[in-house]
Amino acid sequence: MRRTPTIILSITILLSACAKLIPGRVGRAADISVAITPGRVALGKKLAEGIMACGSCHTTGSFEGDPQQEMHLAGDLIINADYGRLAAPNITPDKETGIGAWTDGEIIRAITKGLGRDNRLLLPIMPWATFGAVLTDEEAMALVAYLRTGPEPVNHTPDKTELTMSTKMLASTGMFYYIYAKEDFFNDYVPSMTTAEDRGRRLAFLGACIDCHAYAPKLFPDFGEPLAGGVRYEVPDRPTVMCANLSPDKETGIGSFTDEEVYNAVKYGMRLRPLPDTEMVRWPMMPRMTYHTSLTDDEISDLIAYFRSQPAVENDIDQREMELVEKGK
Numbered sequence: 001m002r003r004t005p006t007i008i009l010s011i012t013i014l015l016s017a018c019a020k021l022i023p024g025r026v027g028r029a030a031d032i033s034v035a036i037t038p039g040r041v042a043l044g045k046k047l048a049e050g051i052m053a054c055g056s057c058h059t060t061g062s063f064e065g066d067p068q069q070e071m072h073l074a075g076d077l078i079i080n081a082d083y084g085r086l087a088a089p090n091i092t093p094d095k096e097t098g099i100g101a102w103t104d105g106e107i108i109r110a111i112t113k114g115l116g117r118d119n120r121l122l123l124p125i126m127p128w129a130t131f132g133a134v135l136t137d138e139e140a141m142a143l144v145a146y147l148r149t150g151p152e153p154v155n156h157t158p159d160k161t162e163l164t165m166s167t168k169m170l171a172s173t174g175m176f177y178y179i180y181a182k183e184d185f186f187n188d189y190v191p192s193m194t195t196a197e198d199r200g201r202r203l204a205f206l207g208a209c210i211d212c213h214a215y216a217p218k219l220f221p222d223f224g225e226p227l228a229g230g231v232r233y234e235v236p237d238r239p240t241v242m243c244a245n246l247s248p249d250k251e252t253g254i255g256s257f258t259d260e261e262v263y264n265a266v267k268y269g270m271r272l273r274p275l276p277d278t279e280m281v282r283w284p285m286m287p288r289m290t291y292h293t294s295l296t297d298d299e300i301s302d303l304i305a306y307f308r309s310q311p312a313v314e315n316d317i318d319q320r321e322m323e324l325v326e327k328g329k
């Protein structure tokens with residue numbers, strides 16, 4: 001019995017040593033200077049304030065469903081669960097507490113490769129792996145142009161991230177990094193733009209729909225098949241909410257609903273299966289959904305085409321949530 005902790009500890013130490021190699025593999029931040037043009041700022045704004053919804057995590061109050069306009073992108077604690085408390089940092093141009101003092105290359109590397117300024121591995125709840133898989137160089141530069149000039153600098157440091165010991169150990173191994181950023185992940189998923197499905201898949205990456213509605217690192221029971229849902233969001237004093245099944249399964253996914261119904265779900269947050277107490281999607285899909293109103297009809301039909309093209313997976317989320325409620329979660 002006593003050997004088990006020693007073995008786990010040795011493996012952790014070994015893996016942590018490997019994690020130190022990740023920054024080397026990713027490489028230094030590019031030494032570039034992004035020219036700020038009106039076209040770039042506009043594109044960056046469209047992405048950041050639309051499909052990529054940076055503020056849905058980074059704006060103070062967003063995750064509680066109450067985004068504070070004057071604290072746009074100023075950071076907040078977004079998760080408070082069994083595995084710890086997690087903050088989304090201040091990404092306003094404030095030099096002291098935001099990213100104002102970062103270089104352009106450092107900002108792009110954080111968004112697309114998941115390395116912080118100090119070579120810190122960013123946890124994958126920041127959707128760098130999905131962003132990085134599809135973002136073009138021009139789009140990445142456009143985000144920088146917007147982040148530098150659009151949002152007001154706000155001097156604010158959110159409560160600190162505090163992970164539990166076991167999560168910290170797992171994170172220190174770089175395991176999350178490999179699960180999300182493994183080579184074939186990028187190669188498999190870089191889509192061409194020829195069909196509606198491909199365009200939809202690209203949007204589903206930019207919108208991190210894949211991250212929440214489940215892309216498939218099968219190591220974790222909560223992550224199922226692509227789009228089958230089930231990832232849990234929990235904060236104290238609130239019922240746990242599980243991400244919906246967006247796969248084309250007829251019984252438990254979107255399969256039996258018309259394009260118009262799915263359109264209203266994506267654009268306006270109308271739940272496909274209304275609950276006794278609400279017809280609208282709940283936190284954290286709301287207020288994230290408010291970013292979707294800027295999507296064009298073509299973009300939404302592309303997303304729907306992509307969802308419908310994926311494997312149908314039976315996964316009854318409402319039922320699973322009821323079981324959690326019964327367990328007092």
Ligand code: HEC
Pocket residue numbers: 047048052053054055056057058078086087088089090091099107110111116117121122123124125126127143147161208
């Ligand atoms: C689903 C929530 C979520 C979304 C959406 C999101 N982020 Fe993040 N972001 C985070 C979290 C959480 C962290 C901190 C991760 C950590 O500490 O390991 C982070 C970290 C960062 C960092 C590193 C900051 C630092 O001080 O180390 C940058 C830069 C960043 N995000 C930019 C963006 C931009 C730009 C967008 C939109 C294009 C965006 N994020 C969208 C959650 C999110």
Ligand code: HEC
Pocket residue numbers: 051203204207208209210211212213233241242243244245246262265266270271272273280281282283284285288303
């Ligand atoms: C931060 C995690 C998160 C992200 C990112 C996310 N979702 Fe969701 N989504 C959820 C959760 C949680 C629910 C369930 C809400 C509920 O049960 O009320 C949900 C519900 C939905 C629903 C309603 C489904 C139904 O059965 O009624 C649709 C449609 C949807 N999301 C589409 C999207 C799309 C499209 C994207 C990407 C552009 C996306 N979501 C990104 C967490 C997320």
